[in-house]
Amino acid sequence: MPVFFQQDINPGAKLALWRIEEAPEFFLERVPVPVFHQSPQKRLQHLAGRYLLQYLQPGFPLGCILVSMAGRPYLEHSDIDFSISHTGHTAAAIISLKGCASIDVEEIRPRIGRIMPRFLHPEERSWVERHVPPTFLEPATGLAPWWLPTLLWSAKETVFKAQAAGAVSFQRHIRFEPFDLQPTGEMTFCFCKDEPISYQVGYRCWDNLCLTWLVSDAVRKR
Numbered sequence: 001m002p003v004f005f006q007q008d009i010n011p012g013a014k015l016a017l018w019r020i021e022e023a024p025e026f027f028l029e030r031v032p033v034p035v036f037h038q039s040p041q042k043r044l045q046h047l048a049g050r051y052l053l054q055y056l057q058p059g060f061p062l063g064c065i066l067v068s069m070a071g072r073p074y075l076e077h078s079d080i081d082f083s084i085s086h087t088g089h090t091a092a093a094i095i096s097l098k099g100c101a102s103i104d105v106e107e108i109r110p111r112i113g114r115i116m117p118r119f120l121h122p123e124e125r126s127w128v129e130r131h132v133p134p135t136f137l138e139p140a141t142g143l144a145p146w147w148l149p150t151l152l153w154s155a156k157e158t159v160f161k162a163q164a165a166g167a168v169s170f171q172r173h174i175r176f177e178p179f180d181l182q183p184t185g186e187m188t189f190c191f192c193k194d195e196p197i198s199y200q201v202g203y204r205c206w207d208n209l210c211l212t213w214l215v216s217d218a219v220r221k222r
Contacts, residue, residue, distance in 0.1 A: 003055070005204070005211070012097035013215045014056055017105065020048045020089045027051050033062045045091055049084035052093035060095075070164035083161055083213075092211060099217040102162035106154040106210045108143045116149055119156055119170035127178055128152070134181050143208055152176060154212040155201045159189050162214055168193060 002019040009015065024040070027047035031054070053060045057080070065073050073084065083103045085092045094103040116125060133144035156174045168174065173193040179185065184204040191197045203212045 007204075009094075009096075009202070009213070009215050013095065013099075013101060015092065015094035015103060015213055016052055016056055017211060018048055018052050018055075018091045018093075020044060020091060022048075030054070031062065033065075045086035048091035049086055049093055052091055053082060053084070053095065056093060056095045068164060070166055072161065072164040085157075087209075090209060094213050094215070096215050099215055100162050101213070101215050102158045103211070103213040104154045104157040104161065105212075106150050106157075108146050108150045108208050108210060110143075110146055112146050112149045112153060115153075117171075119153055120149070121171050121175060124152070124176065131181065134183075136183050147205060147210070148181070151203060151205060151210045151212070154210045155187055155189060155203060158201055158212045158214055159191055159199055162199065162216065163191055163193075163197075 002021050003016050004019050005017040007015055024044055024047065027044070027050075031047050031050045033050060050062050053062065061075065064075055064078075066076055067073050074081070080095065080097060081099065081101045082093065082095045083101050085104045087105050087107045090105055090107070092103050092105040094101045116128075120128065128148055131148060134147060155176065156170045159174050160168055160170065173191060175190050175192060177188040177190075179187045185202075187201045187203060189199045189201055191199065199214050199216055201212050201214045203210065205211070
């Protein structure tokens with residue numbers, strides 16, 4: 001079974017990462033919902049994410065998933081909140097029985113450097129540029145310099161998904177507080193579009209992958 005990471009966040013919330021190694025038929029036999037993506041890779045990612053929901057919560061009502069105007073999937077008239085993400089050959093899912101849940105997974109790639117000015121405030125970029133690549137990463141991969149920007153992009157995506165607040169500037173509206181770089185830990189973010197809301201974003205990193213998530217009672221918007 002290619003679940004390579006799983007974590008219980010609290011008694012009512014848990015997440016998992018799935019390494020996609022199966023053919024589409026594996027998921028099609030287990031995910032009884034239509035998939036409309038034309039791209040074979042996107043279709044496989046979509047199926048793997050839905051399958052993970054059932055893995056985390058047996059009997060999860062996949063056929064009842066709706067999508068809000070802001071693009072956030074949800075269950076109507078249910079206390080269960082959930083989030084799905086995927087990148088490359090990896091899918092991630094989180095389920096919470098109480099409060100808002102959000103997750104994002106990203107492969108570490110050099111191209112993140114091209115978009116840093118779009119999602120990092122100048123003060124944040126200055127902080128990032130002062131930090132050398134973490135010593136706990138394998139330098140032979142060549143990805144170490146892009147680990148921190150990828151982590152912050154992923155965390156801002158997680159906050160954005162939680163808010164589902166329409167037009168949002170990642171640079172101006174989602175800001176992080178400096179934190180101690182570790183392979184796994186927590187970061188504090190402020191969503192500052194209207195009334196400021198503080199979030200604790202959990203994270204875990206591998207040599208080529210960043211995972212971020214949050215569970216919060218602060219907001220639950222559709």
